[in-house]
Amino acid sequence: MEQKRFTKNDSGFVCAHCNKEVEPLGYTSRNHCPFCLWSLHVDVFPGDRANTCGGPMEPIRVEPDPKKGFVIYHRCTKCGEIHRNRAAHEAKNQPDNRSLLIRLTAGKL
Numbered sequence: 001m002e003q004k005r006f007t008k009n010d011s012g013f014v015c016a017h018c019n020k021e022v023e024p025l026g027y028t029s030r031n032h033c034p035f036c037l038w039s040l041h042v043d044v045f046p047g048d049r050a051n052t053c054g055g056p057m058e059p060i061r062v063e064p065d066p067k068k069g070f071v072i073y074h075r076c077t078k079c080g081e082i083h084r085n086r087a088a089h090e091a092k093n094q095p096d097n098r099s100l101l102i103r104l105t106a107g108k109l
Contacts, residue, residue, distance in 0.1 A: 009048070013030075030088065039083075058074060059072050068087075070105070
């Protein structure tokens with residue numbers, strides 16, 4: 001049986017890194033904090049919350065993408081796994097911190 005590669009899970013949360021209240025994105029699964037860009041290693045596939053690692057995922061770099069805007073690379077500080085995630089810099093509700101995205105694109109954090 002084929003496993004779904006994406007599960008919409010757009011619930012709000014309190015960021016484990018900066019403790020700010022993060023509201024649902026409204027159109028897809030929000031997987032990182034829009035204020036500090038940190039995430040948690042909780043998904044095997046986006047939105048499934050099936051990963052048992054649960055480690056904090058540090059934003060290590062951002063790459064511009066002509067189709068997706070910005071792509072954030074996160075590295076789990078617990079197991080070292082790296083994931084790519086699309087930025088929500090154009091979101092109407094709590095858009096990603098654009099200046100932080102640009103600093104990470106330039107390799108300056």
